[in-house]
Amino acid sequence: MAVKKNSWVTGAAREKLAADLKEKYDSGASIRALAEETGRSYGFVHRVLSESGVTLRGRGGATRGKKAVSA
Numbered sequence: 001m002a003v004k005k006n007s008w009v010t011g012a013a014r015e016k017l018a019a020d021l022k023e024k025y026d027s028g029a030s031i032r033a034l035a036e037e038t039g040r041s042y043g044f045v046h047r048v049l050s051e052s053g054v055t056l057r058g059r060g061g062a063t064r065g066k067k068a069v070s071a
Helices: 009-026 032-038 042-051
Strands: none
Touching: 009 032, 009 042, 032 042
16 A cells, blocks of 8 residues: 655554555565555554554564574
8 A cells, every 4th residue: 555655644544554564564574675665664664563453573683692502
């Protein structure tokens, strides 16, 4: 769903957008990919997902913890 940039998204339009974003996020899309697709900011997409009750995934990629010692 394309949303006009720099415009308020409220009411039914926001609920529809939230449902679309939730479905795509639950299917594996990243917040950054959804932000780029909708033309909105990362923060906006993150906030809409949080408001709609989505359990956000943890960050991926390499971690900086101590390496396990192999015996």
